[in-house]
Each structure stands twice: as structure tokens, then as C-alpha cells.
Amino acid sequence: MEKTLVKKSFPRWIQKLDSWQVYFPRRDEEGRWNYVEADGGEVSLDVLQTTLPPKKILFPQREVFLEFAATLAGNQETLEIKEVLPEVKPTVIIGPRPCEARAAWMLDEVFSGEFKDVYYWKRRDQTTLVGFACTTPPSENCFCTSVEGSPHSEEGLDILLTDLGDRFYVQSLTPKGEKLISAAKELFAEPAPGDKKQAKALHAESEKKIRRQLKNARPISEKLKGMFDSPLWDEESMSCLRCGICTYLCPSCHCFDINDEVENHSPLRGQRVRTWDTCQFPDFTMHSSGHNPRPDKASRLRQRLLHKFQYFVQVYDKFMCVGCGRCISLCPVGIDIIKVLDKVRDHGA
Amino acid sequence: MAKIEDLKEEAKKLLREGKVKYIIGYGAGTNGWLAAPLFIKKPEDVDKLVWDPTCVHNLVRFLVDEKRRKARQKQPDKRPVGIMVKGCDSRAVVVLLQEKFIDRNDVYILGVSCENTGVVDDAKLAKKLAGKKAKKVEVDARNRFVITTEDGKVEVAAEDLLAERCLECKANFPVIYDLLSGEKTKRSLDKPFGSLEKIESLSSAERWSFWKEQLDKCIRCYACRSACPMCYCDECVVDSINLAVTADTTADEKAQRIRWIQRSAESSENLIYHLVRAIHLAGRCIDCGECERACPLDIPLRFLNKKLEKEAKELFGYEVGFDAALPALISCFRDEDPQDFIR
Numbered sequence: 001m002e003k004t005l006v007k008k009s010f011p012r013w014i015q016k017l018d019s020w021q022v023y024f025p026r027r028d029e030e031g032r033w034n035y036v037e038a039d040g041g042e043v044s045l046d047v048l049q050t051t052l053p054p055k056k057i058l059f060p061q062r063e064v065f066l067e068f069a070a071t072l073a074g075n076q077e078t079l080e081i082k083e084v085l086p087e088v089k090p091t092v093i094i095g096p097r098p099c100e101a102r103a104a105w106m107l108d109e110v111f112s113g114e115f116k117d118v119y120y121w122k123r124r125d126q127t128t129l130v131g132f133a134c135t136t137p138p139s140e141n142c143f144c145t146s147v148e149g150s151p152h153s154e155e156g157l158d159i160l161l162t163d164l165g166d167r168f169y170v171q172s173l174t175p176k177g178e179k180l181i182s183a184a185k186e187l188f189a190e191p192a193p194g195d196k197k198q199a200k201a202l203h204a205e206s207e208k209k210i211r212r213q214l215k216n217a218r219p220i221s222e223k224l225k226g227m228f229d230s231p232l233w234d235e236e237s238m239s240c241l242r243c244g245i246c247t248y249l250c251p252s253c254h255c256f257d258i259n260d261e262v263e264n265h266s267p268l269r270g271q272r273v274r275t276w277d278t279c280q281f282p283d284f285t286m287h288s289s290g291h292n293p294r295p296d297k298a299s300r301l302r303q304r305l306l307h308k309f310q311y312f313v314q315v316y317d318k319f320m321c322v323g324c325g326r327c328i329s330l331c332p333v334g335i336d337i338i339k340v341l342d343k344v345r346d347h348g349a
Numbered sequence: 350m351a352k353i354e355d356l357k358e359e360a361k362k363l364l365r366e367g368k369v370k371y372i373i374g375y376g377a378g379t380n381g382w383l384a385a386p387l388f389i390k391k392p393e394d395v396d397k398l399v400w401d402p403t404c405v406h407n408l409v410r411f412l413v414d415e416k417r418r419k420a421r422q423k424q425p426d427k428r429p430v431g432i433m434v435k436g437c438d439s440r441a442v443v444v445l446l447q448e449k450f451i452d453r454n455d456v457y458i459l460g461v462s463c464e465n466t467g468v469v470d471d472a473k474l475a476k477k478l479a480g481k482k483a484k485k486v487e488v489d490a491r492n493r494f495v496i497t498t499e500d501g502k503v504e505v506a507a508e509d510l511l512a513e514r515c516l517e518c519k520a521n522f523p524v525i526y527d528l529l530s531g532e533k534t535k536r537s538l539d540k541p542f543g544s545l546e547k548i549e550s551l552s553s554a555e556r557w558s559f560w561k562e563q564l565d566k567c568i569r570c571y572a573c574r575s576a577c578p579m580c581y582c583d584e585c586v587v588d589s590i591n592l593a594v595t596a597d598t599t600a601d602e603k604a605q606r607i608r609w610i611q612r613s614a615e616s617s618e619n620l621i622y623h624l625v626r627a628i629h630l631a632g633r634c635i636d637c638g639e640c641e642r643a644c645p646l647d648i649p650l651r652f653l654n655k656k657l658e659k660e661a662k663e664l665f666g667y668e669v670g671f672d673a674a675l676p677a678l679i680s681c682f683r684d685e686d687p688q689d690f691i692r
Contacts, residue, residue, distance in 0.1 A: 030647040239385065241576055243643065245572050273612075281588070336380050
């Protein structure tokens with residue numbers, strides 16, 4: 001279904017979605033964009049890149065799996081375990097960029113398969129993604145077109161909005177999207193003749209505005225297979241600080257840890273929780289024997305790149321990188337994934 | 350800012366004569382306007398060195414990596430590493446020497462003076478340019494910042510763009526070095542702890558709500574810890590990776606290992622993490638501001654460290670990182686130390 005929506009009506013559309021939990025990006029005092037819950041406040045439509053991608057809503061940094069509590073009756077201790085499933089209202093995320101929606105679509109793959117991750121899917125099934133086509137690249141380090149994405153990609157989105165000036169060209173892509181439009185039918189108009197053409201032209205134009213490029217990404221995947229022991233990783237990781245920025249803020253990284261958080265030891269009480277984890281932390285691969293198979297930052301940088309550009313490609317036939325550029329823009333020491341992969345491609349050439 | 354031709358000559362000579370293993374310096378970044386750490390092994394690469402107001406990083410942090418690398422090697426190369434340091438960074442070297450974490454012979458210090466300027470604050474720069482992208486930031490002869498953007502040059506007074514810590518810098522030149530590029534200039538400093546005034550004027554309830562809001566943003570990526578040259582513990586309290594395991598260690602013992610701070614990025618855990626870090630930096634932080642700069646969520650971490658710097662000054666008359674021969678503040682006792690807290 002294709003419609004148009006006058007920008008002035010945008011806040012009214014959000015108001016109409018009162019049976020949904022709505023998230024959209026807002027700029028904080030420091031000028032950073034963050035997803036916040038809609039509270040009737042102002043809605044900005046000139047959103048740049050949020051620091052944390054919408055991943056944090058679909059796959060929260062902390063998730064309780066179960067609660068445990070021991071009770072003591074006489075000398076007999078009994079442990080009660082209660083499963084905790086997320087209770088999620090139907091949710092709308094307004095603002096994802098096409099790359100971030102593609103990343104959600106990757107998370108979908110990872111959390112499906114042989115084991116369907118019930119915690120993830122409780123949220124995902126309830127979530128509708130309303131994305132903005134990037135008529136202007138939201139970051140100077142965007143490179144989605146190099147990793148088989150595009151600034152107007154529809155993958156993973158339920159609705160794609162294209163900015164036509166005073167209006168949005170609205171493409172509803174799924175039944176979830178239709179439902180959101182039906183909730184405020186009167187606000188949406190049929191596209192005027194030429195609107196579709198204008199949107200298509202803007203889409204074509206937007207691809208040319210992407211400033212950064214990773215050439216020949218597919219052959220890099222092949223090349224990586226022979227580079228596990230290359231000295232390149234040592235050189236490129238010299239400046240790495242071993243922080244978690246590149247992975248925690250990545251829309252497609254999804255590694256996690258599970259811990260029992262004990263609140264009280266006697267009687268025992270606590271929660272089993274899942275939290276984000278990252279291959280960039282030294283304890284990520286620490287064995288209980290004390291052996292660490294990835295003992296240095298070179299092996300950890302290599303892991304990040306191989307997962308995204310070799311292993312994931314082998315399993316899912318796509319890159320686990322959507323080209324949002326966050327790991328480049330936010331790295332405190334300027335480690336640049338494009339530059340490192342350029343070196344991989346040109347290695348030994 | 351100093352010219353670094355003399356530094357480059359020296360660097361080339363050091364590498365050519367094999368007097369240093371490699372040199373840690375600044376090179377051009379590829380992800381925007383900021384410089385990036387550069388590791389130079391060959392004399393012909395020395396010309397890649399840059400020195401401008403975008404050299405924000407404290408490279409002393411990489412001496413910690415070097416020490417770890419050496420510890421892993423069976424026959425380590427014992428030659429020193431060369432390192433470019435600004436005034437603030439040089440004081441980090443002093444602290445590492447005081448704490449005997451490194452030996453003076455481990456480093457060849459290539460000092461660069463910020464003279465009357467300092468480094469750029471990226472948030473201030475972004476605001477000033479209002480959407481335009483900086484390509485290069487330089488200092489002209491009158492100590493004004495000249496920013497090259499896609500559509501021409503913008504000139505700004507240094508004070509408008511300098512990082513907060515530079516505005517409160519006690520010495521714009523290295524205090525320890527083997528070679529110094531530039532002049533030893535000292536800017537007059539009316540209020541060395543001026544940035545704390547606002548937060549100190551708040552009531553404890555107001556401060557609590559300020560810090561709660563700020564620390565709730567933390568995602569525990571540990572960029573603050575990782576960027577800090579003083580955070581060199583082999584095992585950080587938040588990691589607990591070195592549980593001693595023997596054949597007799599039971600699964601229960603492994604599972605029950607003490608975790609002082611939970612992994613969850615929640616108010617209580619975030620608060621403890623940041624307080625533990627701040628306290629461990631008392632009398633050690635040299636205010637290079639790297640923790641705050643590295644934070645992807647703009648948590649004003651510098652306030653915590655600056656406050657403790659002020660306490661150290663007021664209680665013990667101690668200023669961090671000026672004299673490598675002095676004992677470290679928290680490992681010495683003097684008769685004149687205040688004792689009125691003992692009741």
C-alpha cells in the first residue's frame with residue numbers, strides 16, 4: 001500500500017497509536033540522538049544517527065530469564081524457580097534507518113533456526129518498524145551500499161517513509177504496517193501523480209550521496225579464510241583499547257552472557273539474567289580452566305571482523321555488517337573497519 | 350603549538366640506530382577530522398607523524414599494552430619504546446614511574462608542548478560547525494584555531510574550542526622528556542577547579558539526581574577504563590577473569606565466585622563501577638580527559654576525577670604527576686597529613 005502523510009500530521013499519527021508503545025529518537029542536551037518512549041512531547045523529523053541503534057529495544061541489554069528463591073521450612077530448603085517472560089505491549093519503533101532494519105532482520109535469523117529464542121521473539125513479534133529512507137546520509141561514515149544494503153532498503157521494515165519536503169511518501173510493506181496506517185486512516189492521502197516517481201528519484205539520488213565505500217566486499221570474505229594467522233591483526237589492533245563500543249553500539253552484534261545475579265545468599269534469592277556481552281572483552285572467551293583462546297587484542301579484533309565478514313557469510317550468505325558506520329565514528333582511537341578490510345583485500349596483492 | 354620538525358629528525362635517528370623498538374605517535378585519522386594513534390617501526394614512516402589540536406589521545410595508555418606484551422614474550426626485546434606526549438600525558442608517565450609500573454629506561458619520551466593552546470573538544474567543534482564537517486584543524490600564529498571544512502575555512506578563538514581540561518591545564522608542556530619540541534609556556538589559571546563550581550553548588554539531593562541520570566546512561570562498554578593509562582590492573586573488579594582454578598575446584602565454587610559488581614547495566618551496578626574507578630584514581634588521575642572523551646554516551650566522568658584531584662590538593666597539598674621522585678599520594682604517610690578524621 002502506498003500513501004502520503006503531511007508532516008504536520010505526524011504528531012497526530014503518533015497520538016492515534018495510543019494502544020501501542022511508541023519509541024522515536026530525541027536529541028539530548030549534548031546533541032546525541034537516543035530512542036525514547038513517546039510522551040506526547042515534540043517529534044523531531046530531522047533525525048540523524050542515534051548513538052544506540054534500535055537493537056536496544058528488540059534485544060535489551062538486560063533481560064530476566066527466571067527468578068529463583070529458596071524457602072526454609074524446618075531444616076528443609078526448597079528452591080522455587082519461576083520463568084519470567086517479557087510482557088510486551090504492541091510496540092512501534094519510529095525512526096530506524098534502513099540499515100538498522102536490515103540488522104533487525106539479521107537478529108531474526110540468529111534468534112530463530114534450531115532454537116527459537118522465545119525472549120527475543122516475544123518482543124519482535126509485537127514490534128512494528130517504521131523507517132526513514134536516508135535521503136541524506138545520517139553519518140559521514142555510512143557505507144550501506146558497500147555491504148549489499150541501500151539507503152532505501154525495505155528489508156526488515158514494515159513501513160518506509162521517504163521525505164518529499166512537506167510530506168512523506170509512505171510505503172506500507174507488511175500487514176503490521178497496514179495496521180498502523182489503518183489506526184489513523186484519515187491522516188493518510190492517496191499519492192499524487194508523480195509522488196512515486198519523485199520518491200524513486202530521491203532513492204536513486206540517495207545512493208550517490210553515500211560518502212564512504214568498501215570495494216569488492218564479497219571477495220574479502222573468501223580472502224579472510226586464509227588470513228587467520230596474518231600479522232595484519234597485530235598491526236591493526238595496536239591502537240585498540242579493548243572497550244566494547246564497536247560491538248555494543250553495532251546494530252547487528254548480538255552476543256550475550258547469562259549470569260545468576262544473587263540478591264541474597266541465605267535464603268538464596270536472585271535472578272538469572274541475560275546481558276549483552278562482547279568478543280572485545282578479555283573474559284569473553286575465558287575458560288574456567290584459566291586458558292583463554294583469544295588472549296590478546298589482535299585475536300579479538302580478528303574475531304569481530306571474521307564473524308561479520310566470513311563466518312556469518314558462510315552460514316547466512318550475507319554480511320553481518322550493515323554499513324551504519326557507528327564503529328568507525330565512535331571508536332575512541334579511530335579504528336576504521338573499512339580501512340582494515342581494504343588492507344585485507346589488498347593483502348599480498 | 351610546537352613545530353615538530355626536530356622531533357621527526359630525532360624519531361628517524363632513533364629508529365635508524367635501533368635505539369627504540371617503535372614509536373607511538375599521532376597520525377592522520379581516516380574517520381573524520383580527528384588524529385589517530387600511530388605506531389611507527391620504520392624511519393621512512395616518521396613523516397606520517399602529525400601534531401595539531403586533534404591529537405587528543407593520551408598515548409601513555411599504550412605503555413600498559415607494551416608491558417603486557419613484553420610479559421608474554423619469552424625473550425622480550427628490552428629496548429625502550431618512543432612515545433609522543435603532551436603536557437598532561439607526560440604527567441601520566443610520571444605517575445607510572447612513581448608507581449614503578451614502568452622503568453625510566455622503558456621509554457624514550459618525545460615531548461611536545463601545546464604552548465598557548467591545547468586540543469579540541471569534539472562536541473564544541475560540532476556545535477560551532479552546525480552540521481558542516483571538519484576536515485582539518487590547525488593553529489595559526491596568533492593561537493587561533495583554523496578549521497578547514499568542505500566549504501572553506503572557519504577561524505575560531507582557541508578558548509571557544511579547547512577541551513575543558515585544557516582550559517584548566519596546569520602545564521601546557523611536558524614535565525618529563527628526553528626531547529622537547531616547543532616552548533615551556535604556562536597559561537595563567539585563575540580557577541584551576543572552575544568546572545566543579547556548578548556541581549559543587551548543588552544540594553546533595555540535586556547531585557544525586559544529576560548523577561543518577563548520568564550513570565543510568567552507562568552501557569558498561571568500559572571505554573572509560575580502557576582509555577585510561579592509570580587503569581592498568583591485570584584483573585579489573587568488573588571482570589573477575591582470574592579465578593584460580595585447580596583440578597579440585599568444584600562447579601559450585603566456579604559458579605559462586607565473588608562478583609562484586611554485576612554485569613547488568615543498572616543504576617546500582619553502574620554507580621558502584623564508576624565510584625570504584627573514581628576512588629582508584631584519587632591522587633593518580635592527571636586529567637587527560639580521555640575517559641570522558643571516549644564515553645559514547647557523554648557521561649561527564651571528568652567531574653568525578655577532578656573533584657578527587659581537588660581533595661588531594663586541599664587535604665594533602667598534593668599535585669599529581671610533577672615529580673617522579675616523590676612517593677605516590679596513597680602509598681605514603683607524612684606527619685603533617687590531616688588526621689582529624691580519626692575520632
